[in-house]
Amino acid sequence: MAEPAYTVASDTETTGEEKTSSPFPEIAIGIDIGTSQCSIAFWNGSEVELIKNTRNQKVMRSYVTFKDEVPAGGVSTQLSHEHEMLSGAAIFNMKRLIGRVDTDPVVHASKSLPFLVQTVDIGVRPFIAALVNNAWRSTTPEEVLAIFLVELRAMAETQLKRPIRNVVLTIPVSFSRFQLTRIERACAMAGLHVLRLMPEPTAVALLYAQQQQQSVHENLGSGSEKIAVIFNMGAGYCDVTVSATAGGVSQIKALSGSAIGGEDLLQNMMRHLMPNSESLFSSYGMNEIKSMALLRVATQDAIHKLSSETSVQINVDLGNGLKVSKNVTREEFEEVNQKVFEKCGSLITQCLHDAKVEIEDLNDVILVGGCSYIPKVRNLVQSTCKKVELYEGINPLEAAVSGAALEGAVTSGINDPFGNLDLLTIQVTPLGIGIRANGNNFVPIIPRNTTMPARKDLVFTTVRDNQSEALIIVYEGEGEKVEENHLLGYFKITGIPPSPKGVPEINVCMDIDASSVLRVLVGVIMPGNPHPVIPVMEVRLPTVDDGHGWCAEALNRAYGSTLDLETVQPKKM
């Protein structure tokens, strides 16, 4: 029997060092691992091409089936029937779970999936398992992603007849830097080297920039700067960007994103069809899993039909005497999901606001992702952007992976004689990065939507007399309170000379370099002495490990506010 194509050395092994090595001459390929679908594309010398599997599919399902000894992914195998998903052996939606702790609402929402997602609710990683021969076999999101990354890689290697190592991956805007380390981990497990991690809508923006550049070459476009809104909604995430494009340069003005997507539409609809479904299925017996999966498949079919029809009849026998028989209208579907759609609209509004762009200045509105076929999504994007026409000429399901493949070619230093690769994306930070200060508040040092690479700093001071130590706790996110943000790491500053509170100046500098590596530098300055009194600390982040959710709470229990910092208040004039 063939060896499994992937090997897992150790889940705790760090892979950070690999990222910084210089680009290899080979052309990096683009990969889009979606919550429900994945695809792979490469620059073939004149254009981007998606690689098809043996069944001639360019876009494949993102799931892994655990059977017998060797797990098989959706790239190489096909479910003999959609209902094979009912057995509890198929694991999917891992992009929604990767790098999340078991107190995360997104993890709790995943308990309605037809396999085991178990939580103990203390901030450790959730327990995920597939039902194999009537036993729960545990796995991790990283392992599942690695399995289909291996299959994608094998498929590309067979067709391109060369080894594949370097990849550009698309990622959701709302992913924390900790989640990115988990994606890199999955890639390392699959023997892939991550050249770039690109927020999905920025990959689409790059594709758009190339199209604009080509139309200039063909004297079709004006060549002047074009402002575009890109709205990308898939099964797991909804992301928005505003970009300014001119001369092949795509400047990202702002990003916004959230973990909402088709999966939420589906779950709300399942609850609507069967209000007590969650309690019915909570026991995870064989029959419950089957019922849960039957309801899921039927609901998904209904949602698909509602994109073209105004009402649909659902008749499904869930077994155990449970039946759903209901006529559902498109209005009902939209009403049940009103909050999700409102959130989508607010992401666009926020992104436009952050980009300081007026709706009248928009040249194009681009709608991509699996949810772009839903009429309500189209309407809300059109009405929020006050545009009747949406941009044509971009395939909604292939846009992100094509952009990633373009970035792969550009980053690998490939030249195109026709100038089709004279492209550049100027990225911004999707989330703010800062530290805990002023009590339990998050004080950003690099705000979100800061152009990268970046370096910013801020001065803090002690809160107690003779405070000799300070705890630097680094978070990423947008919440005002620290607990609403992602913990990235923590360290102590020691040896602050005895002095009244408010006197020492603790300078915290954050640096994001060209490879998007984050470093935090902290130095202590005392009045009357222009030089640092203790060695400057330099820490590369994130430093937290899996299951870090309880760390902040534990720190708080251990130290209370004794090692706090606060921002330096403006002096009274």
Place this chain on the structure above:
Amino acid sequence: MSHGIVSPAAQSNFLNHSKSSIPIASSMLAEASSCLSFNPHLPKLSFSLKTQSGSLRRGPIKASAQSLSAATESFYDLLGIPQSVTPREIKQAYKHLVLKYHPDVSPPERIDENTKRFIRLQEAYETLSDPNTRALYDNHLATGSFIAFSSRKPSRYKEGLDDYGTWRIRWQSQLTELKRRSMNKDSRDHMSWGSRIRRRHRSKTTADDIDRNSTIKV
């Protein structure tokens, strides 16, 4: 061969002797700053803060009078435009330079240098592309305090630009210190052999004092 002035065992010593070590540090820094000031507006930085890149430790540090004189370079100089330009021309100049200095389009050996330049370009562009901050900057330029100017969020939380200069200079010296220490990659020392020698020459008595008290052996 590691003799750290702040090695764990010597840490308390270091703190006790922090007073006596100040003159040494200052003389070191005075020497270092003349070639190593971390000013974001310098056009050419001959070092890198990245401990990872290795360029800092391997490459010789070039002291250049040029970088000192260029510390007076304004945002307009950075973008290569006169102060009278229109917003449109500012954008054009910026886009032109971005294509030259963005790390993604830089050859590998110039990435560190160009990253620094790009960050300064970005700061210049963000300042000058907003009419309000541009007016403020022009005002600073007229009064000669522009070096301390920054378009970004004020470093003191929710505070104006007034107090920015002083702490910025201090912070720069901190970074200078960090860089100087980072140069010594192979030992856990925070000071290279060469700098220890120089130090001895400069202030023999205090250096000896440190030697006795904090396990430094030359």
